[in-house]
Amino acid sequence: MTAVLENPATEAPEPKAGAVPSFDVTLRIRRYNPESEHGEESVWDEFTVTVHGTDRVLDALHMIKWEQDGSLTFRRSCAHGVCGSDAMRINGRNRLACKTLLKDVNPDKPITVEPIKGLPVVKDLVVDMEPFFASYREIMPFLITSGNEPTRERLQSAEDRARFDDTTKCILCAACTSSCPVFWTDGQYFGPAAIVNAHRFIFDSRDEGATQRLEILNDKEGVWRCRTTFNCTEACPRGIEVTKAIQEVKRAMITRAF
Amino acid sequence: MQTHQYDVVIVGAGGAGMRAALEASKDARTAVISKLYPTRSHTGAAQGGMAAALANVEEDNWEWHTFDTVKGGDYLVDQDAAEILAKEAIDSVLDLEKMGLPFNRTPEGRIDQRRFGGHTREHGQAAVRRACYAADRTGHMILQTLYQNCVKQDVEFYNEFYVLDLITDHDLTTEDIEDGAEVNATGVVAYDLASGEIHVFQAKAIIFATGGAGKIFKTTSNAHTLTGDGMALAYRRGLPLEDMEFFQFHPTGLAGLGILLSEAARGEGGILRNADGERFMERYAPTIKDLAPRDIVARSMANEVREGRGAGPNKDYVLLDLTHLEPAHIDAKLPDITEFARTYLGIEPYTEPVPVFPTAHYAMGGVPTNVAGEVLRDSHNVVKGLYAAGEVACVSVHGSNRLGTNSLLDINVFGKRAGRSAAAYAKTVPAHADLPEDPTGRVVAQLTEMRERPDGERVAEVRKALQETMDANAQVFRTGESLNQALSDIRELQKRYANVSVQDKGKLFNTDLLEAIELGFLLDIAEVTVVAAINRKESRGGHYREDYPERDDANYMLHTMAYRRPTSAPDAGDGHVAGYFDHVESFGDYKVVLGSKPVTQTRYEPMERKY
Numbered sequence: 001m002t003a004v005l006e007n008p009a010t011e012a013p014e015p016k017a018g019a020v021p022s023f024d025v026t027l028r029i030r031r032y033n034p035e036s037e038h039g040e041e042s043v044w045d046e047f048t049v050t051v052h053g054t055d056r057v058l059d060a061l062h063m064i065k066w067e068q069d070g071s072l073t074f075r076r077s078c079a080h081g082v083c084g085s086d087a088m089r090i091n092g093r094n095r096l097a098c099k100t101l102l103k104d105v106n107p108d109k110p111i112t113v114e115p116i117k118g119l120p121v122v123k124d125l126v127v128d129m130e131p132f133f134a135s136y137r138e139i140m141p142f143l144i145t146s147g148n149e150p151t152r153e154r155l156q157s158a159e160d161r162a163r164f165d166d167t168t169k170c171i172l173c174a175a176c177t178s179s180c181p182v183f184w185t186d187g188q189y190f191g192p193a194a195i196v197n198a199h200r201f202i203f204d205s206r207d208e209g210a211t212q213r214l215e216i217l218n219d220k221e222g223v224w225r226c227r228t229t230f231n232c233t234e235a236c237p238r239g240i241e242v243t244k245a246i247q248e249v250k251r252a253m254i255t256r257a258f
Numbered sequence: 259m260q261t262h263q264y265d266v267v268i269v270g271a272g273g274a275g276m277r278a279a280l281e282a283s284k285d286a287r288t289a290v291i292s293k294l295y296p297t298r299s300h301t302g303a304a305q306g307g308m309a310a311a312l313a314n315v316e317e318d319n320w321e322w323h324t325f326d327t328v329k330g331g332d333y334l335v336d337q338d339a340a341e342i343l344a345k346e347a348i349d350s351v352l353d354l355e356k357m358g359l360p361f362n363r364t365p366e367g368r369i370d371q372r373r374f375g376g377h378t379r380e381h382g383q384a385a386v387r388r389a390c391y392a393a394d395r396t397g398h399m400i401l402q403t404l405y406q407n408c409v410k411q412d413v414e415f416y417n418e419f420y421v422l423d424l425i426t427d428h429d430l431t432t433e434d435i436e437d438g439a440e441v442n443a444t445g446v447v448a449y450d451l452a453s454g455e456i457h458v459f460q461a462k463a464i465i466f467a468t469g470g471a472g473k474i475f476k477t478t479s480n481a482h483t484l485t486g487d488g489m490a491l492a493y494r495r496g497l498p499l500e501d502m503e504f505f506q507f508h509p510t511g512l513a514g515l516g517i518l519l520s521e522a523a524r525g526e527g528g529i530l531r532n533a534d535g536e537r538f539m540e541r542y543a544p545t546i547k548d549l550a551p552r553d554i555v556a557r558s559m560a561n562e563v564r565e566g567r568g569a570g571p572n573k574d575y576v577l578l579d580l581t582h583l584e585p586a587h588i589d590a591k592l593p594d595i596t597e598f599a600r601t602y603l604g605i606e607p608y609t610e611p612v613p614v615f616p617t618a619h620y621a622m623g624g625v626p627t628n629v630a631g632e633v634l635r636d637s638h639n640v641v642k643g644l645y646a647a648g649e650v651a652c653v654s655v656h657g658s659n660r661l662g663t664n665s666l667l668d669i670n671v672f673g674k675r676a677g678r679s680a681a682a683y684a685k686t687v688p689a690h691a692d693l694p695e696d697p698t699g700r701v702v703a704q705l706t707e708m709r710e711r712p713d714g715e716r717v718a719e720v721r722k723a724l725q726e727t728m729d730a731n732a733q734v735f736r737t738g739e740s741l742n743q744a745l746s747d748i749r750e751l752q753k754r755y756a757n758v759s760v761q762d763k764g765k766l767f768n769t770d771l772l773e774a775i776e777l778g779f780l781l782d783i784a785e786v787t788v789v790a791a792i793n794r795k796e797s798r799g800g801h802y803r804e805d806y807p808e809r810d811d812a813n814y815m816l817h818t819m820a821y822r823r824p825t826s827a828p829d830a831g832d833g834h835v836a837g838y839f840d841h842v843e844s845f846g847d848y849k850v851v852l853g854s855k856p857v858t859q860t861r862y863e864p865m866e867r868k869y
Contacts, residue, residue: 005772037766052601054515066718070761077481080517082398084297122452123767129295141360141408148321153355155367161360168360168392168399172297204360227623 022052025102026110028061029072042121045069046110051102054186057090057113058097061125074125081237084173085196088125089114094175094235116178118187131187132174139216143201144209160205167200167245169238176232176242188221192232192242195223199245202258210258214249223250259698260457264289264414265463265684266677267446269488270422272299272667273397274676275467276404279413280678282465286684291448293420293461293772295485296405300469300481300671304397305595306522307389308354308666310347313366315387320344322379327664328862330376330551331622331657332809334801334817336500339629339653343664343671350670351390359403360590373525374589376661378552383867385549389663391607391713394594396522400666416448419457420772422701423447423491424464424644427691429811430496430635431823439636442693443644444866447701448681451772453546454765459632462687463643463680466492466625466633467673471650471774474784475618475733476725478516483776488650490779492625493786497635498819498857500652501623502783503790504642505798506660507734509555511617513575515602519595519614519686521662524548526591528605529579530559531611532567538576543869550869553659553800556616560734563615570613595643616734622660622800624652624788626819626855631676635818637855643683655819658799708774712718714759717774724751724777724784734789737805741792748785749845755781782822789850793841816854825849 025048032042049063056077065072074097075085081099088097089112092106097113107112119127145154170193177183177191198217202210217223223246232242252258266282271292282288292299305709310319328335333340353371355361362370371387379386392399392456408415427444428435445460468488472480493499509530510519519601524530532538543550543557550558559576562568579763580596585608588596596607605612610803625646627633632640633636633651648669649691655668724747731744755778762770796810841852 033764035766059430065770066716070716071764073693073767073769077294077298077483078300078303079482080303080602083294083300083481084301085294085298087608101601125769137409140410142406143356147354153361153369156363157367158363158365161363164360168402169395170402171302171398193284201358202359227337235716 012223020049021106023212024048025107026049027064028110028112029172030125031070031124033123046198053103054255055102056098057100057102057105057111058086060102061097061113061198068114069198073123076115082171084171087173087175087178089116094179096173096175096237099237116174118178118184119174129174132177132191132193133172136172136197139190139194139198140203140209140213141197143204143207144212145206154206158206163205164200164203166240169240170196170200175235175237175239179231179235181229181231182225182227186221186225189225190217190222191240192246195246196240196242199249201251202252210252214253217249219255223253260455261460262289262457263460263690264464265461266463266680268447268465268467270299270467270469270650271296271415271647272467272469272648273301273400273404273666274410274673275465277670277673278359278467278647278677278680280404280407280411281388281674283411284663284680284681285412286681288413289416290408291416291419291421291446291460293418293451293487296408296415297401299401300484301666302398302401303392303479303481303518304400304666305389305518305520306525307372307387307396307663308351308400308662308670309374309377309663310351310667311344311388312351312369312371313350314364315371318379318386318388319780320347322386323347323377323382325381326377326663328657329382329867330661331659333815333862333865334654334657334798334857334866336654337860337862338858339655341860343655346671347667350667350674354400354403354670357403357407358707359392359399361390372522373549374662375521375549376554376869377523377663380720382545382794386548389522389525391684392521393590394522394592397666418451419448420451421446421448421487421491421780422775424541424705425694425697426494426495427639432827434828436645437639439640441660442691445693445697447698449701449705455766456701458693458697460683460690461643462690462695463645463738465676465680466632466644466646466650467648468623468650471780471783472618474724474728474780474787476729477511477516478618478742479516480618481513484784485775485776486779488646489624489745492633493782493822496821496823497633497641498626498821498853499623499786500626500817500819500845501654501658501790502621502787502820503794503818504616504622505787506552506622507556507616507801508615508619508621509559509616510578512598512602513570513613513615516617517598517602518617518619519578519598519612520592523578523580523592523595525561526587527583530555531579533564533569533573534567538567546869551659551661553802554869556734557802559616575615576615578614579611579759580597580607581611619658619731620648620665622652622654622656622658624650627653628682629650629653629670629675630679631842632679637853643687645680646675647672658801663753670775704775705771708760709748709763709771711759714757715754717758717777720751720754720758721777721780724748724780728759728784732791735800736801736803738792738793738803745788745792747786748788752781752785752845786820786822786850790820790852794818795851808865815857819853819855821851821853823849823851832847
């Protein structure tokens with residue numbers, strides 16, 4: 001993947017454009033496969049691969065799967081941080097494997113890779129996403145309007161559009177929700193991602209469903225469970241200010257202003 | 259084996275699949291089957307915009323858009339289809355806005371529009387603002403909005419189900435089916451990744467919306483999962499593939515990585531420069547320069563590198579310069595792609611130009627359809643109950659080169675059309691057809707064989723070799739020699755594929771097995787791509803033959819139709835393969851037969867393509 005940027009070994013590499021020579025990294029991966037000899041028990045496996053400066057954790061996982069152990073199982077698709085398939089816990093922090101450069105996660109020591117927490121593990125790094133999507137679907141994540149459809153587009157000022165821009169960036173990767181301590185201990189909690197997506201509509205000037213959504217989130221498993229630990233904001237690979245969005249939803253619930 | 263019955267089954271949950279689902283599920287019991295979770299599909303990676311002549315910011319009309327699409331496709335576009343695309347674009351964009359899509363807005367609150375390659379006013383006079391957009395995340399917003407509306411409409415999804423066979427009532431690979439005779443598609447067979455179980459979906463109508471096949475190349479903007487599944491399935495079941503030699507190389511992939519940097523970067527004022535800092539596109543396309551269509555820009559870039567004017571230590575890329583733009587403007591209009599440059603190359607686009615090089619991006623060809631989305635089994639007969647839309651399909655609105663922003667448009671216009679046609683047709687079918695004897699036989703045999711094969715070569719080695727030969731021999735510049743090299747490499751790899759084995763022998767979430775199946779599809783798609791490219795001895799759009807550098811309308815103003823047949827089947831004169839290019843490539847037990855289909859021309863006479 002790095003062919004173009006690699007410098008030939010003879011040339012003194014300029015320290016830019018990711019032109020870093022190859023190095024070895026060890027990944028310590030939590031494995032779980034009910035069909036294996038370990039049954040329901042999860043085990044740690046270590047693999048060492050040779051990588052380059054522009055390689056990401058996903059590249060290392062691929063090298064392991066393709067060259068060493070084909071049974072290593074993880075989800076991935078776009079490989080550049082927009083599809084949301086490969087959220088995992090890397091050195092104890094939720095990140096997308098395809099957006100995390102190996103050189104940035106302290107590659108001198110073994111890099112630990114685990115499935116995201118709080119969702120049932122299916123196999124290795126793959127979790128059951130269904131509970132996560134179920135919470136998302138519950139907050140009515142779609143534009144709700146009444147009256148006749150206009151013939152042209154609905155008008156919206158650039159300022160009104162900007163009001164909810166941050167939360168439109170969500171890719172439903174679950175990095176935020178599965179980093180939330182409340183979600184870990186209480187699987188019923190809607191979780192940050194569902195609230196982010198509620199925010200995206202509550203603050204959309206075209207939408208008329210805010211009251212219904214706030215009602216749903218006023219539930220005992222709704223926004224009030226948030227303890228403002230900011231894990232979600234730190235985990236978001238899209239840089240969404242998740243905690244701030246949750247605070248705005250809480251405030252809207254009290255003031256009914258949105 | 260589990261069996262399900264639906265009126266309409268849609269394979270693929272990207273933009274085309276979900277747009278079709280929104281339409282079909284209004285009138286028919288509909289299921290969407292996807293090998294991914296919804297919102298993981300690669301529509302979400304599309305960046306720059308969706309074309310429609312809304313004329314919100316300057317004068318524009320759909321006729322100009324039609325012309326640009328036809329000219330952009332180097333006149334291999336079916337002009338009736340292009341007209342539909344451009345005309346229905348306007349309602350497609352408005353539909354999305356009404357569904358909630360958060361487009362960027364003009365000061366008046368209307369949908370904002372920007373410039374994009376090949377989109378012009380008054381038939382090429384100057385670039386026009388036609389691309390409707392949401393920052394550089396237009397595809398993401400479309401995918402999210404469509405999924406949101408699927409949730410609203412309670413569309414049923416089968417997530418992480420991999421469709422591995424199409425059930426038809428005739429075997430098109432071996433039967434000699436007469437002109438006008440009816441052939442019906444009646445179901446699909448799918449593999450549930452989570453459990454390893456096989457499911458049969460009986461359907462009155464089936465829509466293929468499985469996307470592209472970019473992973474036949476090494477350097478690509480495509481997702482790992484874009485392995486040409488729908489195209490290869492149709493092809494193996496005897497359906498033709500149209501215009502497979504035309505593959506688009508997007509000019510601005512991040513050098514060495516292939517990650518897409520939207521053409522919107524140039525639409526917003528970005529400039530391509532060579533090692534000398536020269537704005538080289540002025541030499542290749544004096545009128546619209548950096549906003550020439552993608553085939554021309556990609557070739558120009560590759561030529562700069564070839565002639566020694568490439569940048570970087572190995573002189574093997576050019577530079578996308580945004581440094582003259584205001585950082586605030588970059589942040590507002592191009593936030594994601596600039597972040598890609600920072601994350602993956604450590605480049606700060608405010609102050610440094612970004613290394614870029616063409617990356618395999620889009621298959622113009624695919625499963626042939628008419629404008630209703632019905633799949634053709636030859637140059638004019640349809641398969642009843644089978645539809646296709648999006649990148650898997652070839653309508654053909656893109657001809658030999660797709661214009662930027664026309665694919666997000668294509669999935670919406672023809673996704674909607676396919677959904678509507680499929681639901682309407684399903685209503686006319688009184689009952690599901692009886693299943694054939696042993697409907698899952700082929701799939702079970704294929705999976706069992708692959709799973710149980712003793713230690714052989716690794717899937718990844720064969721795939722890597724395939725991608726390397728395609729990059730080396732079938733990329734921006736092609737010759738008969740390079741293509742024949744690619745073909746002989748693919749033949750060798752097909753043999754090696756017969757001996758690959760998987761290490762994961764389990765039933766649960768076996769992605770090792772999945773990748774092995776995908777590789778089989780990739781090999782077939784690469785093979786047909788190269789055979790079609792060898793046969794087309796001219797240069798047109800995305801297919802550039804250095805040994806035949808001119809467009810040759812006298813001999814090649816035709817769509818290629820490629821069929822895979824057993825070697826024992828008749829080659830020609832049997833009705834179902836009309837109008838040959840007269841080329842048959844034999845590969846042991848099967849052969850690739852190349853036929854043709856006329857190009858529909860309405861109001862535009864082919865002209866020399868200059869920008």
